[in-house]
Amino acid sequence: MQPVSRRGVLVLGGAGAASVALGAVGLSQRWLVPDTEVSGTDSGLSPVEGGEVVEPEVLRSQDGVLELQLDAAMTTHRLAGREATTLTFNGAVPGPTLRVRPGDTIRLRLANGLDEPTNLHVHGLHVSPEGNSDNVFLMVAPGDSFDYEYVLPGDHPPGTYWYHPHHHGTVADQLFGGLYGAIVVEGPSPVEASRERLLVVGDIALGSDGRVVQASMMDRMAGREGDLLLVNGQVEPRLAARPGEREHWRVVNACTSRFLSLRMAGDHDAQVLGRDIGVLGTPHDLGEGLLLAPGNRAELLVTVAPGEGALMTDPVDRGGMGMMQGSRPGGGGTMGLVVLEGSGESVEQPDSPPSRPGPRDLRGSPVDGSRTLTFAMGGPGGGRGPGGGPGMAFTIDGREFDADRTDQQVGLGTVEEWTVRNDSPMDHPFHLHVWPMQVVRDADGEVRDPLWLDVVNVPARSEVTVRIAFEDIPGRTVYHCHILDHEDLGMMGVIEAQP
Numbered sequence: 001m002q003p004v005s006r007r008g009v010l011v012l013g014g015a016g017a018a019s020v021a022l023g024a025v026g027l028s029q030r031w032l033v034p035d036t037e038v039s040g041t042d043s044g045l046s047p048v049e050g051g052e053v054v055e056p057e058v059l060r061s062q063d064g065v066l067e068l069q070l071d072a073a074m075t076t077h078r079l080a081g082r083e084a085t086t087l088t089f090n091g092a093v094p095g096p097t098l099r100v101r102p103g104d105t106i107r108l109r110l111a112n113g114l115d116e117p118t119n120l121h122v123h124g125l126h127v128s129p130e131g132n133s134d135n136v137f138l139m140v141a142p143g144d145s146f147d148y149e150y151v152l153p154g155d156h157p158p159g160t161y162w163y164h165p166h167h168h169g170t171v172a173d174q175l176f177g178g179l180y181g182a183i184v185v186e187g188p189s190p191v192e193a194s195r196e197r198l199l200v201v202g203d204i205a206l207g208s209d210g211r212v213v214q215a216s217m218m219d220r221m222a223g224r225e226g227d228l229l230l231v232n233g234q235v236e237p238r239l240a241a242r243p244g245e246r247e248h249w250r251v252v253n254a255c256t257s258r259f260l261s262l263r264m265a266g267d268h269d270a271q272v273l274g275r276d277i278g279v280l281g282t283p284h285d286l287g288e289g290l291l292l293a294p295g296n297r298a299e300l301l302v303t304v305a306p307g308e309g310a311l312m313t314d315p316v317d318r319g320g321m322g323m324m325q326g327s328r329p330g331g332g333g334t335m336g337l338v339v340l341e342g343s344g345e346s347v348e349q350p351d352s353p354p355s356r357p358g359p360r361d362l363r364g365s366p367v368d369g370s371r372t373l374t375f376a377m378g379g380p381g382g383g384r385g386p387g388g389g390p391g392m393a394f395t396i397d398g399r400e401f402d403a404d405r406t407d408q409q410v411g412l413g414t415v416e417e418w419t420v421r422n423d424s425p426m427d428h429p430f431h432l433h434v435w436p437m438q439v440v441r442d443a444d445g446e447v448r449d450p451l452w453l454d455v456v457n458v459p460a461r462s463e464v465t466v467r468i469a470f471e472d473i474p475g476r477t478v479y480h481c482h483i484l485d486h487e488d489l490g491m492m493g494v495i496e497a498q499p
């Protein structure tokens, strides 16, 4: 089968995050299209597709406390249906799912069994970035362990969050290697559904020896994408349900650099209930492509129809540069994430989900300050990135990351409006730790309904405007591009919120 080449589009491109469907996939075909072009980091190991979906082990808080140990180590285990040697938390990819409630405390011992430093970030949680909380400036040396404690506020938004290492310079390697897991903050009223499912999407490339393929400098500049698209560590697992059943799916994009464009193929109905932070007031159709940049999450309400269908992801053109031929971001063609089979006796269709109170809207608040941040690529880099060479600079406001410099000082208790500009020919998903962002204007114009994200994609050569309420949690932390290779190459800054 002739691979579908998108290289021309990508090299000429920089067209932003428009998704491109590469032909419809018929119901009788395998959902995973083999032999399509894959990106720079290719596997020599053939995955075993299918099998019933298996969810990561769940660790639940009791009486307001979740205590656990996470062992980061290189492990030989089953991945993609084959024996593989990857990085793991507690021996598995993904690591265990942490289920907590607002007001809970998580006490987590991170034991570093790797041969290099690591640490931990709880992505999206509104918790302190200081001390032994969500402090990305900490470093846990090989052989050492560290006791983290995260105290969730009593009004913490329910939703789907996740964790991964955040040690600058090796974030992409360690996440791509397999170090990630989900965090669920339960709400007071669960979504009415027959069942809940967690689908943690990651990608990886494995050599024929079952080891993780190392990324080249070109892969890093493009943002590496592994050719094995994993859901809970499996390739295209299967789910079964009865027609008429309604399921609540939590989808995490834990890929290092790969963007997902979700749609449902087949007759099953899918509604979007929530994005990164909290719920949407009114669910809307999944439609033809919900963009999940690396780090984004979606909560879906799936109503099962008779027969087979699949949650798919279409390739996303996230731009590129002429010199990046050979490592082609956004590659891989249309791929299946999970196959959903509706069979057996139908159950009565439940009522449509009630609307919930929507999230707050900062557009009514006075703005205490505004600033512009500019993402750019080009010129010689400082050589802080992996590989050590000068490479290309990945900058915010013309500077590469420096942990000792504070780039943004904000006042605690203020609301600010930030315009994030992207002067480069590639998309950069903007992630701010601790404080969620309300998107008020994206590359397509005003955003009508309140939309709260902690990763906001800024398409190539465009800008996005967000509002941020710097309330109740002071501290010093970071913002960065969530193409984690770009973050490692310097596209990160330091913010401090002070009274």
Ligand SMILES: [Cu+2]
Pocket: 427, 428, 429, 481, 482, 483, 486, 487, 491
């Ligand atoms: Cu980037």
